[in-house]
Amino acid sequence: MLRSMLPLLGLVGLLFTGLAPAGSTYEPTAEQVTENVYAIIGPTDARTYKNHGMNANYGVITTGEGVILIDSGPGAFSGPYIERAVAAVSDEPIRWVINIGVQDHRWLGNDFFQRQGAEVIAFEQTVKAQERFADQHMVGRLPAALGERFDGTRPAYADRRLEGDTASVTLGGVNIELSLTDAHFPGDAMAYLPQSDVAFTGDLVYVDRLLGIHPWSDPRNGLAAFERLEAIDPAFVVPGHGRVSDMARARRDSGAYYDFLVNTIGQAARDFEPMSEVLDKYEDLDAFRHLEHYEDWHRTNMNRTFVQFESL
Numbered sequence: 526m527l528r529s530m531l532p533l534l535g536l537v538g539l540l541f542t543g544l545a546p547a548g549s550t551y552e553p554t555a556e557q558v559t560e561n562v563y564a565i566i567g568p569t570d571a572r573t574y575k576n577h578g579m580n581a582n583y584g585v586i587t588t589g590e591g592v593i594l595i596d597s598g599p600g601a602f603s604g605p606y607i608e609r610a611v612a613a614v615s616d617e618p619i620r621w622v623i624n625i626g627v628q629d630h631r632w633l634g635n636d637f638f639q640r641q642g643a644e645v646i647a648f649e650q651t652v653k654a655q656e657r658f659a660d661q662h663m664v665g666r667l668p669a670a671l672g673e674r675f676d677g678t679r680p681a682y683a684d685r686r687l688e689g690d691t692a693s694v695t696l697g698g699v700n701i702e703l704s705l706t707d708a709h710f711p712g713d714a715m716a717y718l719p720q721s722d723v724a725f726t727g728d729l730v731y732v733d734r735l736l737g738i739h740p741w742s743d744p745r746n747g748l749a750a751f752e753r754l755e756a757i758d759p760a761f762v763v764p765g766h767g768r769v770s771d772m773a774r775a776r777r778d779s780g781a782y783y784d785f786l787v788n789t790i791g792q793a794a795r796d797f798e799p800m801s802e803v804l805d806k807y808e809d810l811d812a813f814r815h816l817e818h819y820e821d822w823h824r825t826n827m828n829r830t831f832v833q834f835e836s837l
């Protein structure tokens with residue numbers, strides 16, 4: 526009986542794929558952070574077909590003269606999902622997209638929003654790094670995870686480029702202070718809104734999951750940028766990954782980890798301690814074991830930091 530029903534179930538399944546039934550695709554929503562500031566908080570797992578690469582956080586700011594989007598998502602497919610999440614909280618058009626990140630799921634949606642008439646804004650340094658990583662992004666983990674949902678995605682870059690490493694932009698009286706962090710990726714930045722006291726840290730801060738140190742990440746820049754964030758001391762922190770937080774959580778999950786990487790692992794490397802002993806010694810840390818991906822990333826992070834500091 527069951528066996529004879531299987532072809533039928535298969536057919537029903539086929540009919541439904543075109544309709545994208547509930548649960549088959551992650552549907553992002555914009556949650557209010559405070560006043561006119563919202564965040565789309567992505568899942569903290571990997572890039573998957575189901576979440577269509579939106580495993581990161583994005584910002585939505587209403588200004589009265591149009592919406593500002595912080596980062597544009599992973600591509601053409603996610604664009605309409607972000608548009609719907611924005612439309613649910615504002616009827617203003619998306620006027621600006623500010624890129625504060627160089628990782629694939631922060632900017633490969635630029636092309637989509639430019640086609641809808643938005644102006645993309647980024648630091649010159651961010652654009653240069655995006656150009657450098659574009660080929661790698663277009664064949665990397667994102668297209669592998671997304672399959673045909675990656676179709677139609679192409680790299681596109683900021684229409685307006687900001688010089689230097691700090692800049693201030695204003696739309697509808699809403700002021701945004703931007704500064705480069707150069708931590709997770711070179712060219713990464715953060716955005717601070719003084720009127721609402723919200724910081725969008727991009728990939729400088731992760732909460733709930735462990736920071737990833739890539740070969741091109743710079744933990745020293747991370748620590749320095751985190752100290753600048755401490756000086757700002759925002760009431761609300763929208764991290765690159767994980768829930769909307771305060772500075773205490775940001776410090777516990779990210780600031781303390783940069784400090785550990787630089788001042789414990791980096792220092793051990795500069796003191797010519799044997800790497801394998803150092804990695805073993807700090808493998809199991811109470812302070813960070815609660816973070817998702819700890820098992821997968823912690824040792825790699827220490828290893829990469831150690832190697833970087835060895836060659837300083």
Ligand SMILES: [Zn+2]
Pocket residue numbers: 581628728765766
């Ligand atoms: Zn990220």
